[in-house]
Amino acid sequence: MIIILKPHASKEEAQQLLRQIEAKGLKPLYMPGVERTVLGALGDERVLQSLHLESHPLVDEVKPILSAYKLVSRELYPIDTRVKIGRHAVGGDGFTVIAGPCAVESQAQLDRIADYLTAHPVAAIRGGAFKPRTSPYSFQGLGEEGLKILKTTSERSGLPTVSEVVDASDAELMARYVDCLQIGARNMQNFRLLEAVGKLDIPVLLKRGMCATIEELLLAAEYIVNAGNPKVILCERGIRTYETATRNTLDLNAVAYLKRKTHLPVLVDPSHGTGIRELVIPLTRAAAAVGADGIIVETHTNPAEALSDGHQNLDPQQFDDLMSSLKPFVEAAGRSLK
Template identity: 65%
Template structure:
């Protein structure tokens, strides 16, 4: 439930109610505002009702949280959350671009692709060190060596880096080398992994599963936030439908709806959402129009030589051109562009 205190309520009054909530075995939440203090209580509704919170003289109103996802819901936090990857903001008035190759293929290759991404305007780098592949015979990533490459190039270029985590055993190692963790579509409902990244303070990009509903996606985010990590960025990357002309069907409906239902930032992956290089640009622009807080785009210095996802990776000049065009859309939408060259 949401507990709105009266304007004259003090911190002592809030603590009194929070202690009552906690002593009942429930989860208390303290959310001071400029005009009113709002408290939250999460747990068994029968226990909540038995606390008789409305009887406290400093309580102005008590409202139930109707959605199944409590912590990520706008019912609890009406304002947009801003999540930082390194110094780069995602959410609120900001629109930020992550760019880089699908996989880290070696120092020189990753450096070349990363330089192209940053030169084009990306403010954060992407790259896979551990790769979930449908076939066991496909390139699986460079592991720790790839993480070291990402860390080196990230420091050289002065931008934060993001990579995917697939196993709870790798979390500490990955957190030592990069600035944000990515939960891929295949692991969106790997609940042990979600809880484990929730016990870190490292920002998490949570990708929607290929057959996940919007509510399932938000509940997956709830696992992370409930475990203690509020730094979650949702990512729409396309879902599997009957259509076979594209790799996935990029569901931009979901972006607008998740922005309405949740305070968390939402970014879009038009590379995986389409699987076709020529469609990445139009869908990135559409992402701005529906209210996304950023995009994550695959760019490779030589896509035809890429070990994975070369077909959907942009050439450096294509990426730079798209960033120039995208900046106009960002500004037209009234957002603050985080493009490096536009700063």
Template identity: 90%
Template sequence: MIFILKPHATEQDAKQLLDQIEAAGLKPLYMPGVERTVIGAIGDERVLNSLHLDFHPLVDEVKPILSSYKLVSRELYPIDTRVKIGNFAVGGEAFTVIAGPCAVESQQQLDGIADYLTQHKVAAIRGGAYKPRTSPYSFQGLGEEGLKILKATSERSGLPTVSEIVDANDAELMAQYVDCLQIGARNMQNFRLLEAVGKLQTPVLLKRGMSATIEELLLAAEYIVNAGNPNVILCERGIRTYETATRNTLDLNAVAYLKQKTHLPVLVDPSHGTGVRDLVIPLSRAAAAVGADGIIVETHTNPAQALSDGHQNLDPQQFDDLMSSMKPFVEAAGRSL
């Protein structure tokens, strides 16, 4: 529930109401504005109704939060959230590009990729140190050694890093090495993992599950924000449908819908969304056109020798083509690249 206080209500008045909400076992929210102060309460509606705050002399208007997700809803926070990865704000006027290999393979490999990424306005370099793979015989990543490589590349290139976390027990360890924790499609509803990253302030890139609804994605984000971490970035990475021509079906409908329903920034992953290298560039353009805040793409110095997902990785020339061809689409969407 949202309570809009009367114009003469002071900060102390708001604090007294928030204390009353918290004492009842509800989650209090404080949103001071230029003209009005807004407070909120999240929790058992029966408890909330028993407080009768709608009759309080300082409360001017009461608005229920109708969506099942509260903290990530535009009903509660109508202003777009910006999430900083390093010194770059995701969700601002600049169109975010995050790029790098599917998996960290060696220091030489990652440094080589970083060398050509730094020639463009790339926000961060991605690379998996822990790889959840469908087959137990596939490359599973270098683990902590991969994290150390990411850290060294970041210090050398100045690029912040994004890497996937697969185990709640690794949260604090990974936060020491990387600038943004990615939760992959297979873990979108791993609630213990969501709560673990929610206890940190490290930004989280949350990918939609391959069979997840939009509401389930938003509720997964709600877990993280409710645990105390507001720095969440959503990512549409394609869903599983009956179509077999591409690896997944990239649901750009979801991007436009999410931008209406949530204040969180939304990225698109055209690499996993298609699984086809030649489709990454046109789908990246489409992502910009439909209102995405940015893209995350896979790129490698030699995709043919990549240890993971080489078929969807761009080579350096293709990445150059991506960045140059994206510019008019990004500018048409009112952003800068």
């Protein structure tokens, strides 16, 4: 339920209403605006009816929230949310580029990559320390050693870091080392993990599951925000379809749809979304044009030697090409890089 107060309602009067809402066992939300204050009440709306808010002298209008997700919906908060990774704000007028290798392999590797990334308007460096791999016999990441490498590279380069968390029990540890936690496609509906990162004060990059609907993605985000952490960034990374020419089918419809339904920022992962190095540039351009708030892209100084996903990694020259090719499309979208 969304409760729009009359212009003259004071903050104290609003707080009093929120206490009544809370007393009914509902979750109260306080959203002061420039002209009006809006209140929210989440939970069983039948309970709320006993308050007769629609006839309350301070209330101008009462509206139900029609979507299954509430806190992440534009129905509740129409204004774009900006989420800060380090000093960089994701969302708003900037177009965010997060780049880096699939997996952290060594200090030297990550430093080399950071060196060429800092020559560009790159917002953060990504790299996996805990790798969820389909086979138990594949490289599983360096673990905490990888996190230490990320922290060292970050201090040296000034780039904030993004890395994937794969289990609730790791969340606090990771939050001590990195600036943004990524939840991967396979864990989008690992609800314990969502709740665990929802209790931390750190930005979360939530990737869409490989066969998750848009609504399921928004409900996964709702888990995090409902647990207390509003700093959620969504990410479209391609869905699984019958088409095998590309690794996944990047769903840019979903980006445009999400931007209409939620106030959270939305990134695109053109590396996993295509699985083919040559398609990363055109799909990055398309991401900027469709209204995404940025991209997260895999780069490596030597893709042929990457321990995972080498075939979709850009080398430094290709990354240069990406950035220069992207610029006019970011500007056409009325945004700027970084």
